[in-house]
Amino acid sequence: DTAVSQTPKYLVTQMGNDKSIKCEQNLGHDTMYWYKQDSKKFLKIMFSYNNKELIINETVPNRFSPKSPDKAHLNLHINSLELGDSAVYFCASSQVGQVTDTQYFGPGTRLTVL
Amino acid sequence: GQNIDQPTEMTATEGAIVQINCTYQTSGFNGLFWYQQHAGEAPTFLSYNVLDGLEEKGRFSSFLSRSKGYSYLLLKELQMKDSASYLCAALDSNYQLIWGAGTKLIIKP
Numbered sequence: 001d002t003a004v005s006q007t008p009k010y011l012v013t014q015m016g017n018d019k020s021i022k023c024e025q026n027l028g029h030d031t032m033y034w035y036k037q038d039s040k041k042f043l044k045i046m047f048s049y050n051n052k053e054l055i056i057n058e059t060v061p062n063r064f065s066p067k068s069p070d071k072a073h074l075n076l077h078i079n080s081l082e083l084g085d086s087a088v089y090f091c092a093s094s095q096v097g098q099v100t101d102t103q104y105f106g107p108g109t110r111l112t113v114l
Numbered sequence: 115g116q117n118i119d120q121p122t123e124m125t126a127t128e129g130a131i132v133q134i135n136c137t138y139q140t141s142g143f144n145g146l147f148w149y150q151q152h153a154g155e156a157p158t159f160l161s162y163n164v165l166d167g168l169e170e171k172g173r174f175s176s177f178l179s180r181s182k183g184y185s186y187l188l189l190k191e192l193q194m195k196d197s198a199s200y201l202c203a204a205l206d207s208n209y210q211l212i213w214g215a216g217t218k219l220i221i222k223p
Contacts, residue, residue, distance in 0.1 A: 105156035
């Protein structure tokens with residue numbers, strides 16, 4: 001009964017490759033997010049989708065492209081991977097408009113670029 | 115700019131009490147969250163404050179002062195499993211979460 005799931009949990013790849021990370025939530029939430037957590041442990045918002053529409057697109061390289069086929073899924077595709085892309089990527093979801101707007105996080109995908 | 119400040123690391127003893135402080139500066143304010151993150155795991159929700167005062171939830175309590183831009187998380191009767199990072203995050207006027215870097219709490223026997 002996982003609320004927010006991500007695959008894969010670990011991803012090790014060479015520089016220059018293209019990879020995708022998938023995220024699914026079964027909470028019925030309208031909003032989904034992608035975060036990057038670097039070695040300094042800062043959580044940085046990358047993208048936010050509400051009902052399959054992009055509402056936040058922070059300053060990330062255009063090598064990163066989110067895709068939301070439906071409101072329960074938000075996938076992240078990364079082209080031409082670079083060493084600096086190594087980090088843990090978290091997917092999250094929330095129901096915007098509820099009092100607390102609590103975000104529920106997936107388990108994270110640890111990406112290592114060699 | 116928007117900013118969240120919290121100590122990088124704290125150490126406490128099992129069974130004791132610890133207070134983790136957080137100060138925030140945001141464009142507008144719609145509440146303050148505390149999340150717990152164990153090493154290698156995802157953040158999990160602990161508390162949400164939007165009104166001034168103390169909210170108690172078992173061994174954990176969270177306090178907010180909107181006028182001072184200040185919050186703290188109070189952990190009582192510390193257990194070894196409380197060793198984790200505690201992330202403070204403020205919700206700005208656009209309902210975007212602004213995250214602190216987290217406070218790593220080390221519990222010693």
